Amino acid sequence: MSSSLRSLVPTRRRVVRLFAVAGAAGLLLTGCGSDSDSKSSDKKGSSSAPSAPAGDSASGTRTVKDATGTAVQVPANPKRIVVLTQEDLDAVLALDVKPVGITNGQGLDKPPAYLAEKVKGIDVVGNLLQPVMDKVIAAKPDLILAGDMQDEQVLKQLRKITPATLVTMAPTDDWKLSFRGVGNAVNKLDQANKVITDYEAKAKKTGEELTANKAAAVSIVRWNPNGPSWMEKRQFASGVALDMGLTRPKAQDKDGNAHTPALSLEKINEIDGDWLFLGTLTADGASALKEVQNKPAYKELNAVKSNHVVTVDGSVWSTRGGPLAADVVLNVISKALSAKS
Template structure:
C-alpha cells in the first residue's frame, strides 16, 4: 500500500501524542514568569516582548508576543494562519505538489515558497527572516535543530492524534489569537449544522470517503478530517468504515472493493499514479457494480484538501463539495 508520508511518520510520536497541541493551547502566557521584567517593559513600551507556550511535543518555547514574520512548513499551518487573518512571509508547497495548495493560492500570491512540504530549503528560510516558524508535525530532529538556529521560536504544531480543531487552537495560541481561533471553530460548527439541514432527504446518508492510491483504494477512518466534517453535517459512514481513528485503512484489492461502497462515494487522489490507478479501475465491472456508482453518486474531489489533516479553510471546501453533490438535482 502507499500511504501519505506523514501518515507513515505518525507512529514515531505515539508516545508524545497525549501532550499534543493541547499543551501548546493551555500553556501560553502573557510575558510569562520566565520571560523577565525586561520583556514586560518592552511589551508595554513597544508592543513586543515574548510569551512562553508548549508545542505539540511538550517543549516550552518562547515566541514573540506579536509575531510579524511567520513561516509555515505545512499547508495545515498555512490554512490556520490565513483563517486567523495572518499572511505568512514564507510557505511550502502542498502535499505531493510543486506549488501551493490550489484552494489557498489566491490568498498567498506573492508569498515566498521556501521549499516543499516539511522539506524547507534553509537558505530560503533564512532569507524570509522569520520570527516564528510553524513546523507542523515535523519529526526530523536535525532539521528542527537547524530551524531553531534560524529562530528559537520554532514550534511543532501537530501531534499524531491531534484533530484539526486542536491543532488550530494551538496555532491560534502561538500567534496570540486564541479568542479568534475559538470563534472560527464555533462559526464552523454552526455552518456545518446549517449545511446539514439543507441536505433534505440525503441527510443521514452513508458517505464513503476514499483516497485512491496506486495500490488501490483506502477508506478514511471516522476521526480523519473530511470524515469528521461529514459527521458534523449529520451524515453517516458505511458500517465497514465505521472505525475510530484519524488515518487511512490499508489499500484494498479489487476483490474487496465493495468495502468502499455507500450511498455516496467521494474519491480523491494525491499523485498522478493514483489518478491513473483510479481511471484504470473505473473501467472494470467490479467498480461499475458499486451501488454509489450505479446511482451516479460517485464524486471526484481534491485530494490535497480531503486527504490532509485539515483546517478551517479546508473545512469550507469539504462542506461545499458535500453540499453541492448531495443537493444537485438529477
C-alpha cells in the same frame, strides 16, 4: 501507502508512528498562553483549550508549549511567520495572517490550489516538511510553525534560525485542536475560537438543510496507485461530514484519524456508500483510478450505479485539515447532496 507516494511525502506518515503520543494531543493547548494566563479557561472551546492571553502583550514575548510539550518563547505579535505545512498555512490565513514563507502542498510541487489566490507573491521555502534552509533564512522569520515535523536534526537547524520554532501537531490532534494551538501561538486565540464556532454552526445548519440526503452514509476515499484507502472517522474530511450530521458506511464506521491500507478489488465493496467522494494525490493514483473505473467490480458499487460519485481534490481531502479546507469540503458535500438525483 505506495512507495511513489512516500517519495512525495517522505516523512509525514512514518514519523507519526515514532512519535510518543501519551498526552501529546493536548500539550500544544494545555501549555499555551502568556505567562499570566494559565488560570483562565475558554468555555467555548474544548476542556483542554488554551487560555486567552491576558494583559497588554503589544510587545515582548510570550511562552507557549508546542505539541511535544516544549516550552517556546514566541513574539507577542509575530510579524514574519514561516509555515512548513499546508495545515499551518490554512490556519494562519484563516486568522488573517499572511506568512512570509510557505511550503508546497501535500503531494504537490506548488502550493495547494484552494489557497493559491491567497498566497500569490509569498516565497516558497521548500516542499512539505522539507524546508530549504537558505530560503528559510532569507525569509527572516521571527516564528516558524513546523507542523508535525519530528526530524530532530531539521528542527535543530530551524531553531538556529529562530528559537521560536513550534511543532504544531501531534498525531492524535484533530484540526480544531491544532488550529486553536496555532491561534494561541500567533496571539489570536479568541479569533480562532470564533472561526471554529462559526464553522460548526454552518456545518450543522448545512447538514440540516440536506432534506432527502440528511444523515446519508458518505464514503471518503483516496485512490492510491495500488488501490483505494478509505478514511477513518476522525480523519479530517470524515470529521466534516460528521459535523454535518452525516454518517459513514458500516465498513468505515471505525475510530481513528488515518487511512486504511490500500484495498484489493476483492474488497472494493468497503468503499461503497450512499455517496462516494474520491480523491487522488498523484498522477499514478489518478491513472489507477481511471483504469479501475472500467472494471465490473467498480461499476457494481451502489454509489456508482446511483451516479453518486464525486471526484474531489485529494490535496485538500487527504490532509489533516484546517478551517479553510473544512469549508471547501463542506461546500462540496453540500452541493453534491443538495442536487436533485
